[in-house]
Amino acid sequence: MDLISRIAAHFRDAIALHEQCQDTLAGPAAAAVDALVFALSNDGKILACGNGGSAADAQHFVAELVGRFERERLPLAAVTLSADTSILTAVGNDFGYDRIFSQQVNALGRPGDVLVAISTSGNSANVIEAIDAAHSRDVRVIALTGKGGGRIGAMLTEDDIHLCVPHDRTLRIQEIHMLLLHALCDGIDAQLLGDL
Ligand SMILES: O=C(CO)[C@@H](O)[C@H](O)[C@H](O)[C@H](O)COP(=O)(O)O
Numbered sequence: 001m002d003l004i005s006r007i008a009a010h011f012r013d014a015i016a017l018h019e020q021c022q023d024t025l026a027g028p029a030a031a032a033v034d035a036l037v038f039a040l041s042n043d044g045k046i047l048a049c050g051n052g053g054s055a056a057d058a059q060h061f062v063a064e065l066v067g068r069f070e071r072e073r074l075p076l077a078a079v080t081l082s083a084d085t086s087i088l089t090a091v092g093n094d095f096g097y098d099r100i101f102s103q104q105v106n107a108l109g110r111p112g113d114v115l116v117a118i119s120t121s122g123n124s125a126n127v128i129e130a131i132d133a134a135h136s137r138d139v140r141v142i143a144l145t146g147k148g149g150g151r152i153g154a155m156l157t158e159d160d161i162h163l164c165v166p167h168d169r170t171l172r173i174q175e176i177h178m179l180l181l182h183a184l185c186d187g188i189d190a191q192l193l194g195d196l
């Protein structure tokens with residue numbers, strides 16, 4: 001396949017997946033907005049984590065909550081668990097990589113908080129341990145996954161919210177995850193500030 005056809009195929013595949021997700025994920029994403037707004041309006045905070053590209057997505061999402069999205073508003077309480085290199089290296093070095101997020105959930109998580117846990121495979125051990133820690137601390141979980149949800153899909157409770165992208169390629173799943181995270185920011189602002 002020549003390079004232009006190869007790139008065009010990315011667009012075609014992404015368009016088809018976006019259309020599919022428009023039908024299946026808008027409802028669960030609206031429930032996620034309600035959960036986030038409820039937490040933020042009741043002194044709760046948002047913790048977000050993921051590995052690799054999902055670490056960048058978590059950071060991107062939190063920056064838009066603490067800073068701003070499209071409109072000026074009060075800063076919102078949110079922390080990225082995948083951004084502090086000293087914590088990540090100390091906990092990873094002393095206790096193991098699987099504990100890098102759960103240690104922070106145990107340090108920071110309080111009942112009424114929300115953990116936004118991002119894993120395209122649904123199988124990253126450190127994200128799984130973070131969700132376990134969230135459950136033990138009455139922190140609600142919003143999980144963004146793909147590939148059928150993996151072990152994370154199987155461990156979520158009725159109180160949690162699962163946004164599972166129906167695709168097997170990490171890059172496509174990440175593209176929808178970022179759209180979802182922007183939709184969550186937009187929904188939060190619409191609830192707090194009114195429709196644009
Ligand atoms: O961004 C990418 C691939 O697009 C990679 O950095 C990717 O995020 C990493 O391989 C992650 O370790 C994958 O973890 P996960 O999404 O399965 O939890």
Ligand SMILES: [Zn+2]
Nearest residue numbers: 052053171174
């Ligand atoms: Zn990537």
